[in-house]
Amino acid sequence: xxxxxxxxxxxxxxxxxxxxxxxxxxxxxxxxxxxxxxxxxxxxxxxxxxxxxxxxxxxxxxxxxxxxxxxxxxxxxxxxxxxxxxxxxxxxxxxxxxxxxxxxxxxxxxxxxxxxxxxxxxxxxxxxxxxxxxxxxxxxxxxxxxxxxxxxxxxxxxxxxxxxxxxxxxxxxxxxxxxxxxxxxxxxxxxxxxxxxxxxxxxxxxxxxxxxxxxxxxxxxxxxxxxxxxxxxxxxxxxxxxxxxxxxxxxxxxxxxxxxxxxxxxxxxxxxxxxxxxxxxxxxxxxxxxxxxxxxxxxxxxxxxxxxxxxxxxxxxxxxxx
Ligand code: HEC
Ligand code: HEC
Ligand code: HEC
Ligand code: HEC
Ligand code: HEC
Ligand code: HEC
Ligand code: HEC
Ligand code: HEC
Ligand code: HEC
Ligand code: HEC
Numbered sequence: 001x002x003x004x005x006x007x008x009x010x011x012x013x014x015x016x017x018x019x020x021x022x023x024x025x026x027x028x029x030x031x032x033x034x035x036x037x038x039x040x041x042x043x044x045x046x047x048x049x050x051x052x053x054x055x056x057x058x059x060x061x062x063x064x065x066x067x068x069x070x071x072x073x074x075x076x077x078x079x080x081x082x083x084x085x086x087x088x089x090x091x092x093x094x095x096x097x098x099x100x101x102x103x104x105x106x107x108x109x110x111x112x113x114x115x116x117x118x119x120x121x122x123x124x125x126x127x128x129x130x131x132x133x134x135x136x137x138x139x140x141x142x143x144x145x146x147x148x149x150x151x152x153x154x155x156x157x158x159x160x161x162x163x164x165x166x167x168x169x170x171x172x173x174x175x176x177x178x179x180x181x182x183x184x185x186x187x188x189x190x191x192x193x194x195x196x197x198x199x200x201x202x203x204x205x206x207x208x209x210x211x212x213x214x215x216x217x218x219x220x221x222x223x224x225x226x227x228x229x230x231x232x233x234x235x236x237x238x239x240x241x242x243x244x245x246x247x248x249x250x251x252x253x254x255x256x257x258x259x260x261x262x263x264x265x266x267x268x269x270x271x272x273x274x275x276x277x278x279x280x281x282x283x284x285x286x287x288x289x290x291x292x293x294x295x296x297x298x299x300x301x302x303x304x305x306x307x308x309x310x311x312x313x314x315x316x317x318x319x320x321x322x
Contacts, residue, residue: 025091033091037074040085044078047086050094054147061146062155082114082146108139115140123197131198138167143196164190171253180254193222193252221246234313238320240273241312248273267302 025033032046044067048055058064058079067078080086084100092098096105101114112134116123128134145157156163161183165172175183182188190196223246224231230241240248249269250260263269294301305311310320 025093029090029093033087036087037085039074040087041074041077041080042085042087042090043074044080046090047079057147063146076118081118103141108134108137108142111139111141126195126198128197131196133196133198160189160191161186164196174251174253177254178256179258179260181252181260183253192226223252230312232313234310235315236318236320237313238311265302267296267304270304 024030028049029046032042036042058067063078063081066072066076066081070077072081075081075085082101086099089095089098089100096102103111103114106114112129116128133139143157143163144155146155148157149155150158151160158166172184175181183190220231230246232242246252249262251257251262252260255261257264261269263272296302308320310317310322314320314322316322
């Protein structure tokens with residue numbers, strides 16, 4: 001509070017000190033109230049008087065644009081575009097409960113409503129209200145800080161990695177495995193693969209939207225924007241790649257196995273699906289048996305990708321042998 005009173009003194013306005021409990025409004029406040037729009041918008045400059053700290057950094061905020069241009073309607077301009085018409089707040093000379101939108105008192109759902117009034121369009125490809133985050137009551141202001149952002153871009157509350165690890169500490173360990181994507185080293189970000197706002201409907205993995213995994217281009221796994229050689233389309237697709245998705249064989253974060261594989265030996269990965277329905281695979285007791293063509297007791301046959309070299313898809317061979 002002290003700084004607000006100080007601000008009053010410094011701005012040469014009628015000091016609050018020593019006044020009766022219901023003082024008449026300082027002149028500039030009274031003027032602002034009198035000049036309020038019929039719907040109760042007083043304009044942002046009056047906020048400066050009591051919230052100089054917030055005001056001071058606001059010119060750097062992308063939301064300042066509405067103020068600078070002066071062309072938006074009052075309800076879409078400056079401070080009140082988020083906090084609502086503040087006539088009553090100014091008349092009362094402050095207070096948490098007098099401002100229509102005080103985020104500290106707002107439920108996550110109401111925070112979403114407030115921000116999506118304008119951002120619903122940018123985020124419209126995504127059903128943000130049904131994302132894992134929204135459903136777990138993690139809302140905009142958990143990740144974005146409008147007034148105290150430390151990042152240049154996107155008004156993030158913290159550097160992205162620290163932000164995500166703040167709640168997903170277990171994931172840090174996965175990125176410290178012997179084989180990993182270099183997120184902890186700063187070469188990649190979580191948002192190279194995830195969209196924290198939610199994932200759009202996807203066609204891979206049969207259209208389910210797991211884990212808010214983002215997508216690249218039209219309906220592709222985000223992996224393909226970097227691993228372009230896996231993109232295809234191939235004349236002969238491996239359904240495991242195209243339908244089930246990369247994570248059916250790889251741990252996307254990190255793994256103790258080379259090539260980020262889920263299992264230490266390649267063949268055990270394959271035998272998860274090629275289980276012996278039909279002519280190929282192993283017996284129910286789990287001991288590798290021979291198929292008509294593959295003698296699984298022969299170690300030569302255990303390194304499946306030594307022969308099935310185009311395991312991600314081939315343009316030449318139905319069995320991915322070349
Ligand atoms: C884009 C929406 C938005 C705009 C525009 C905005 N605020 Fe905020 N304000 C917030 C949110 C969200 C919070 C909750 C704290 C946080 O997340 O940073 C907040 C918090 C506050 C607080 C509580 C103290 C604090 O720092 O947390 C004050 C006071 C405040 N805003 C005043 C203002 C003033 C004055 C302006 C105009 C200069 C303004 N706000 C513009 C969204 C906004
Ligand atoms: C006469 C001084 C004064 C003026 C003018 C003023 N405020 Fe406030 N405001 C306060 C005080 C005092 C509080 C209560 C702070 C507290 O309880 O922590 C407050 C609280 C708030 C909060 C609530 C923050 C929270 O806890 O979530 C917001 C938002 C806010 N003001 C925005 C504005 C905006 C926007 C304007 C300009 C339209 C404005 N204020 C003008 C004095 C003022
Ligand atoms: C009145 C409309 C309006 C409201 C309400 C609003 N925003 Fe914005 N927001 C904008 C505009 C306009 C921009 C600037 C876009 C640009 O620079 O092209 C912006 C920019 C942003 C950016 C930066 C985007 C970037 O590319 O760096 C973030 C993050 C953001 N808003 C989050 C929020 C959050 C969180 C809330 C709710 C607390 C909110 N906004 C409420 C209109 C709004
Ligand atoms: C779990 C954390 C998290 C939540 C919750 C969240 N965001 Fe974001 N948001 C981010 C991150 C991280 C980025 C930066 C994305 C990037 O690096 O590409 C971002 C980017 C943005 C951008 C700019 C780029 C874009 O995608 O358009 C806007 C605008 C934005 N967020 C608005 C919002 C709004 C509005 C809400 C609430 C309805 C919200 N965010 C909720 C983490 C979050
Ligand atoms: C304020 C805490 C918080 C922050 C910050 C946060 N998350 Fe989350 N996240 C959660 C909660 C809670 C859930 C839902 C419960 C769960 O699955 O752990 C969740 C779920 C997820 C999921 C889906 C998990 C699943 O099983 O479906 C992913 C992916 C995710 N977060 C990524 C991120 C990324 C990337 C960031 C940073 C941009 C981030 N989160 C920031 C709390 C947070
Ligand atoms: C290389 C792409 C990639 C990067 C980078 C990435 N993720 Fe993931 N993440 C995925 C995929 C794909 C899944 C889904 C795995 C599955 O369904 O088996 C996933 C799953 C998750 C889950 C849910 C499952 C679990 O392990 O709890 C969380 C939470 C998560 N990621 C958080 C993060 C965070 C936080 C970061 C950044 C520090 C991050 N991810 C970076 C691709 C990535
Ligand atoms: C932003 C670019 C990018 C994205 C997105 C990405 N990767 Fe990678 N990936 C790399 C880079 C770069 C490497 C090289 C390893 C390193 O960084 O040290 C790599 C390495 C790998 C490796 C190990 C290769 C080897 O020879 O050891 C596998 C497997 C892999 N990625 C799979 C995936 C999967 C699956 C996804 C999606 C869930 C994915 N990647 C998303 C950039 C990316
Ligand atoms: C059917 C299981 C399977 C699926 C699904 C799969 N991979 Fe692989 N991937 C492998 C195996 C096995 C290796 C190791 C090949 C070797 O050692 O010769 C590998 C190796 C890799 C490598 C490193 C070597 C190389 O070929 O560049 C990358 C990168 C990679 N995969 C990315 C991906 C991406 C991206 C996807 C999804 C589009 C994906 N993988 C889906 C089984 C799979
Ligand atoms: C997630 C399940 C899954 C995994 C894991 C998997 N596959 Fe497949 N694979 C399939 C499906 C489904 C087909 C299509 C079978 C069909 O059309 O009869 C297929 C087809 C094939 C074919 C072509 C055979 C044919 O009859 O068309 C070969 C060869 C093959 N897989 C080898 C492998 C190898 C080698 C691995 C391990 C690196 C592997 N697969 C891992 C699901 C999987
Ligand atoms: C030494 C080379 C070689 C290795 C190693 C090998 N394959 Fe094959 N595989 C072949 C050849 C050649 C064919 C096609 C001709 C045939 O059926 O004999 C084939 C056919 C297949 C087929 C389709 C026909 C069928 O029998 O259903 C599948 C599925 C398959 N292999 C999976 C695997 C898996 C899984 C592994 C690892 C456990 C593996 N292969 C290891 C050479 C190999």
